[in-house]
Amino acid sequence: MNSDQPSTEKPCCQQQQRRTFLARLSIWLSAVIGVVVAIPGIGFVLAPVFKKPKSKWRPVGKLEDFKVDGFVLVQYEDSSSVAWAGITAKEGAWIRRASETEFIAFSINCRHLGCPVRWVDDPRLFMCPCHGGVYYEDGTVAAGPPPEPLKRLQVRINNGQVEIESGPTPLTLTKIT
Amino acid sequence: MSKKPLMRTWNWIDNRIGFSDYIMPLMEHLVPDSARWWYIFGSATLCAFIVQVFTGICLAMAYVPGGEKTYESLVYITNTAPLGNVLRGMHYYGASAMVMLAVIHMIQVYMHATYKYPREMNWMSGVVLLFVVLGMAFTGQLLRWDANGVWSVTVAAEMAGRTPIIGPTIAHFIMGGETVGGSTITRFFAMHVFIMPAIIFAGIGLHMLLIMRHGISEMPDPNDPVDPETYKEKYEERIQKTGVPFWPVAMWRDVIFSTAIVFVILGCSIFLGPPTLDPPPNPSSINANPLPDWYFLWYFAVLSLLPPKLETWVILGVPILGFIGLFFLPMISNKGHRAPSKRPWAGGTVIFGSVAFLVLTIYGYKKPWSPDFGVKELPASVVGTDQGPLMQGAKLMHIKGCLYCHDISGYGGHRGPELTEIGKLLTRDDLIIRINNGGHNMPAFASSISSDELHLIVDFLLTRGVDQDQPILNGDSP
Ligand code: FES
Numbered sequence: 001m002n003s004d005q006p007s008t009e010k011p012c013c014q015q016q017q018r019r020t021f022l023a024r025l026s027i028w029l030s031a032v033i034g035v036v037v038a039i040p041g042i043g044f045v046l047a048p049v050f051k052k053p054k055s056k057w058r059p060v061g062k063l064e065d066f067k068v069d070g071f072v073l074v075q076y077e078d079s080s081s082v083a084w085a086g087i088t089a090k091e092g093a094w095i096r097r098a099s100e101t102e103f104i105a106f107s108i109n110c111r112h113l114g115c116p117v118r119w120v121d122d123p124r125l126f127m128c129p130c131h132g133g134v135y136y137e138d139g140t141v142a143a144g145p146p147p148e149p150l151k152r153l154q155v156r157i158n159n160g161q162v163e164i165e166s167g168p169t170p171l172t173l174t175k176i177t
Numbered sequence: 178m179s180k181k182p183l184m185r186t187w188n189w190i191d192n193r194i195g196f197s198d199y200i201m202p203l204m205e206h207l208v209p210d211s212a213r214w215w216y217i218f219g220s221a222t223l224c225a226f227i228v229q230v231f232t233g234i235c236l237a238m239a240y241v242p243g244g245e246k247t248y249e250s251l252v253y254i255t256n257t258a259p260l261g262n263v264l265r266g267m268h269y270y271g272a273s274a275m276v277m278l279a280v281i282h283m284i285q286v287y288m289h290a291t292y293k294y295p296r297e298m299n300w301m302s303g304v305v306l307l308f309v310v311l312g313m314a315f316t317g318q319l320l321r322w323d324a325n326g327v328w329s330v331t332v333a334a335e336m337a338g339r340t341p342i343i344g345p346t347i348a349h350f351i352m353g354g355e356t357v358g359g360s361t362i363t364r365f366f367a368m369h370v371f372i373m374p375a376i377i378f379a380g381i382g383l384h385m386l387l388i389m390r391h392g393i394s395e396m397p398d399p400n401d402p403v404d405p406e407t408y409k410e411k412y413e414e415r416i417q418k419t420g421v422p423f424w425p426v427a428m429w430r431d432v433i434f435s436t437a438i439v440f441v442i443l444g445c446s447i448f449l450g451p452p453t454l455d456p457p458p459n460p461s462s463i464n465a466n467p468l469p470d471w472y473f474l475w476y477f478a479v480l481s482l483l484p485p486k487l488e489t490w491v492i493l494g495v496p497i498l499g500f501i502g503l504f505f506l507p508m509i510s511n512k513g514h515r516a517p518s519k520r521p522w523a524g525g526t527v528i529f530g531s532v533a534f535l536v537l538t539i540y541g542y543k544k545p546w547s548p549d550f551g552v553k554e555l556p557a558s559v560v561g562t563d564q565g566p567l568m569q570g571a572k573l574m575h576i577k578g579c580l581y582c583h584d585i586s587g588y589g590g591h592r593g594p595e596l597t598e599i600g601k602l603l604t605r606d607d608l609i610i611r612i613n614n615g616g617h618n619m620p621a622f623a624s625s626i627s628s629d630e631l632h633l634i635v636d637f638l639l640t641r642g643v644d645q646d647q648p649i650l651n652g653d654s655p
Contacts, residue, residue: 048352048353048360049349051354073461079356081356084246085358085359087244087458088362090460092460114334115332115465116328116462116463117463120550122578123579125578125620127581129465129548129550130466134548143618143619144618145480168356169331171348172339173344
């Protein structure tokens with residue numbers, strides 16, 4: 001029995017101190033192990049949040065393919081795709097040749113909650129299949145819940161190619177006033 | 178072979194692992210005899226979870242989390258792999274079963290106020306489990322990486338993006354970048370198969386441990402409100418007197434119900450099959466009509482009904498306040514009456530919640546807020562003639578997209594008001610003003626419609642609801 005044994009040479013408080021020290025040591029070292037393992041992992045997982053990929057110009061067709069008329073849907077690769085993305089790296093935009101030299105393009109994302117809007121030629125409106133958002137051909141809101149106009153994309157003509165500047169999916173942000 | 182060597186082997190194992198010493202006493206702990214059929218939902222939820230783990234692991238053997246390969250692997254599982262169809266179906270219906278059972282279990286616990294002293298933490302751990310289960314259901318829907326899946330992530334990211342200040346960070350975290358693509362699916366895969374299941378396993382462990390520690394509650398007695406001072410002693414006393422061992426006296430009911438659930442899951446999978454796959458996950462394809470699975474449809478409906486001003490607050494508030502409210506419920510009331518007859522507000526809340534859920538879900542399925550892109554032209558039987566200006570006007574209703582939103586005699590969408598009788602209600606001038614200027618939830622058509630077209634449409638609309646035999650007065654049309 002422990003209590004019957006003659007006590008160790010060390011007085012009790014010394015033993016107590018030693019135990020406290022060992023307990024602290026173990027807790028601190030465990031914390032260090034945790035941090036050392038977690039940092040690379042968390043850094044890896046959060047990287048996409050902080051990495052700001054540069055927007056890129058993507059070709060969407062030859063100049064002569066576009067007639068001065070309503071909007072057409074074009075597809076191109078998004079600016080931050082990963083090697084295994086395949087078809088999911090695609091991004092879409094509505095583009096219109098407004099005149100010989102002028103192009104207008106909108107992201108297909110509805111500014112309400114991001115559903116893909118459709119251009120309907122005759123009434124000249126964009127309509128959203130999700131909650132009935134409607135936009136005029138200049139991208140401004142015609143009806144429904146969207147709080148903001150469609151996101152305008154930059155278009156340029158480069159060596160007879162029409163190019164669109166691909167970028168992040170537009171988010172509708174809550175402004176704190 | 179005699180029984181002896183078998184017995185000896187088992188004894189050897191039992192001696193080493195301590196099944197009889199440690200597990201059996203737990204299995205045989207005393208439970209109130211009054212428990213009966215009310216208490217089968219918790220164990221059935223656990224059973225559904227086990228089905229999910231098993232079918233999920235099997236599916237993971239063929240599922241490829243990455244880009245278009247994901248879709249191909251899903252097509253393979255569904256169409257080619259032996260029994261793949263059944264497994265996918267079981268995983269899908271198992272998810273529905275788990276969500277449903279978890280909610281029923283929670284309602285039962287709430288109605289009987291089992292969350293009161295000393296079982297507050299049983300409830301709290303259950304609330305956490307419920308939200309993780311919903312997270313599983315949601316990420317699972319996205320792992321069905323088709324057009325709907327892709328657009329559902331976009332919608333989820335947009336919703337998260339509404340959070341003040343940190344919104345974009347959360348959205349980019351969810352998408353694994355600034356757009357939905359290859360890194361999104363791998364992220365959701367890791368959440369769905371590693372992170373959330375780990376939380377659920379740990380949560381279930383804690384939940385069960387707490388059940389063992391505090392014992393299964395008795396049916397509420399209207400004459401015996403919970404008093405934390407005396408509850409434990411009284412419970413202990415009663416259970417020693419009238420309790421029955423959980424295994425096998427109380428457990429057989431759980432097993433019967435769980436068996437039924439598993440057969441329902443299997444039956445649905447075989448007879449209804451897994452949900453059909455939409456077109457491939459191409460984020461640039463606009464031919465998608467993103468709809469969540471049924472348990473989230475009510476929320477989708479709420480979002481379409483709200484005035485825009487309130488929307489952001491509801492998007493963020495419902496899940497956050499819902500969680501906080503449920504989680505801290507036992508902190509607000511952990512003593513007093515447990516019987517539903519003494520707690521009319523509890524009953525009212527449950528009824529109100531269920532009715533709201535039902536109504537919103539039905540509304541969600543009818544989706545009257547959405548323009549209907551597939552409407553057909555108005556037939557001559559509705560127009561009243563098959564030629565002339567009247568028919569031209571009717572055709573224009575289709576061409577100009579009016580019918581996407583307005584219904585006439587059963588033809589057309591339901592986003593806007595029905596126009597079947599509009600000729601009785603509005604004058605020519607009213608109609609012209611509304612079409613030109615638009616108004617509440619209606620676009621202005623002034624710039625996309627010629628004056629001839631406008632008059633053809635208005636002439637047609639003025640005949641709606643008006644006796645067709647009367648000659649139509651076109652006095653001021655050009
Ligand atoms: S996402 Fe377009 S209206 Fe809601």
